[in-house]
Amino acid sequence: MYLGIDFGTSYSAAAAIVGGELQLVRFGDAEQFRTAVFFPERVPDPADFTLTPALEAQLEAQLRLARSQQRQLADAATARGQQPPSRSDAELRRDALRVVRRQWLEDRTRTASAPVASFQHALFGDEAVEGYLDSGGGNLIESPKSMFGYRLDPQVRRVIVHIATHILEHIRLTASHQFGVPVRGAVIGRPVEFRSSMGAQGSVQAIEILREAAAAAGFDHVTFLEEPAAAAMHYHRSLASRQHALIVDIGGGTTDVAHAQLGGGVAPHIARSWGLPKGGTDLDVSISLHSFMPQLGKELIRLPAHHYVDAASVHNLPRQREFQQHDYRMLDEPWGSRLRALQQPGATTRLNQTAERTKISLSGASRHRAELDFIERDLTVEAGSADFEHAIGSFLGQLERTLAKVRDELPALPASVFLTGGTSRTPQVSACVQACFAEIPLVRGDPSLGVVSGLAVAARGIAD
Numbered sequence: 001m002y003l004g005i006d007f008g009t010s011y012s013a014a015a016a017i018v019g020g021e022l023q024l025v026r027f028g029d030a031e032q033f034r035t036a037v038f039f040p041e042r043v044p045d046p047a048d049f050t051l052t053p054a055l056e057a058q059l060e061a062q063l064r065l066a067r068s069q070q071r072q073l074a075d076a077a078t079a080r081g082q083q084p085p086s087r088s089d090a091e092l093r094r095d096a097l098r099v100v101r102r103q104w105l106e107d108r109t110r111t112a113s114a115p116v117a118s119f120q121h122a123l124f125g126d127e128a129v130e131g132y133l134d135s136g137g138g139n140l141i142e143s144p145k146s147m148f149g150y151r152l153d154p155q156v157r158r159v160i161v162h163i164a165t166h167i168l169e170h171i172r173l174t175a176s177h178q179f180g181v182p183v184r185g186a187v188i189g190r191p192v193e194f195r196s197s198m199g200a201q202g203s204v205q206a207i208e209i210l211r212e213a214a215a216a217a218g219f220d221h222v223t224f225l226e227e228p229a230a231a232a233m234h235y236h237r238s239l240a241s242r243q244h245a246l247i248v249d250i251g252g253g254t255t256d257v258a259h260a261q262l263g264g265g266v267a268p269h270i271a272r273s274w275g276l277p278k279g280g281t282d283l284d285v286s287i288s289l290h291s292f293m294p295q296l297g298k299e300l301i302r303l304p305a306h307h308y309v310d311a312a313s314v315h316n317l318p319r320q321r322e323f324q325q326h327d328y329r330m331l332d333e334p335w336g337s338r339l340r341a342l343q344q345p346g347a348t349t350r351l352n353q354t355a356e357r358t359k360i361s362l363s364g365a366s367r368h369r370a371e372l373d374f375i376e377r378d379l380t381v382e383a384g385s386a387d388f389e390h391a392i393g394s395f396l397g398q399l400e401r402t403l404a405k406v407r408d409e410l411p412a413l414p415a416s417v418f419l420t421g422g423t424s425r426t427p428q429v430s431a432c433v434q435a436c437f438a439e440i441p442l443v444r445g446d447p448s449l450g451v452v453s454g455l456a457v458a459a460r461g462i463a464d
């Protein structure tokens, strides 16, 4: 059986067409789950290396080996009448330490990325976030998709593949249980352009990671479909007559656009697609920087701005690690204490959740009071529409420029725009799309399920 899988930056969902009917996979009571996984084991961090007595013994053994090699080299050089190599004992010790440290890291990584079955206690979705906040330790990985296209060292890449494996295995097993047959094939959605630190190569790496993870999770056959093309297949089913349509999917991590010929009982034809690797999670970071970080001294004290950006970027593990390593003991009060509170386990995750809640609230109301009592007792921030407009301005500008380019490159004005994705729930965002195509109707799809529904249609097509 083939499953359509929307592996979203913020939420994941899966569905299949069974007996001609769309059936969503249920995760507990819900039709999607937050793309987060928590597991109590620690991911090895090179900064954790300390010389235990056992490692001390390894170091001494390594050093003895290096000294004896040095003596042999010296003897050989003297025999040839050459200058013997001279490396001080301190240099030999430094090299030996490097070898022991590397060996330690490799051992730790091997344990951390042991077969999936060893991650017995993993939690998914909101339970993952709660489990992490309750335990105050272990690892929470939120929105791993945001990292697929980033330059990753081999150990981090292995960990990311395992996390993706875990999520895909969770989906496969839940679906197999629900449908009563082993699910072995999938059509997985992909953005037109993944978020990337290495241009187009980022998308290549992201697909490799997903392929490896899907194979390890027990999928024997996997194909990929661009997310807006999937949403187009879903829209297609509702169109009685043939038309040119524009599909706009504004999600958590990316904004994806497709131009397609749809409807009229003829197979859909996707003509072109465009990608902007920005989405709702960028709005959360903006709100955090604009409304919350001034409470921690941003633009009030002489601390480089990147400290605040690092702290707000919860989906970027290296940036989070960077923030954790700063020493804020010398700063004036209350900034020092507040920044140290933000360095406590789980605090940046809480701040990000508060920013997301503020965004969702200001998408419907003119004011929102955010409580930051995990930073300092009774600390609250009042944010209003003007703050929201300011925080989302940069994203709206990028969206507008992308849609203007799309409009320029279209052969003719489409008959309609089909809008989906969770971020389209922000009225300013949907108004921006509407304004860019003011002459044609804006059709609102289900913001959460448009993509997965289309992936299920595509998956049925393969199975037939």
Ligand SMILES: Nc1ncnc2c1ncn2[C@@H]1O[C@H](COP(=O)(O)OP(=O)(O)OP(=O)(O)O)[C@@H](O)[C@H]1O
Pocket (backbone or CB within 6 Å): 007, 008, 009, 010, 011, 012, 145, 227, 250, 251, 252, 253, 254, 255, 279, 280, 281, 356, 359, 360, 363, 420, 421, 422, 423, 424, 425, 426, 447, 448
């Ligand atoms: N009522 C709301 N108002 C504004 N934003 C919302 C609302 N509800 C959800 N969102 C935002 O929608 C985003 C998630 O949308 P969606 O589920 O379409 O993304 P995704 O599929 O996980 O991500 P992507 O497709 O980019 O990989 C999140 O940033 C979330 O905060």
Ligand SMILES: [Mg+2]
Pocket (backbone or CB within 6 Å): 006, 008, 009, 227, 249, 251, 252, 421, 451
């Ligand atoms: Mg999506």
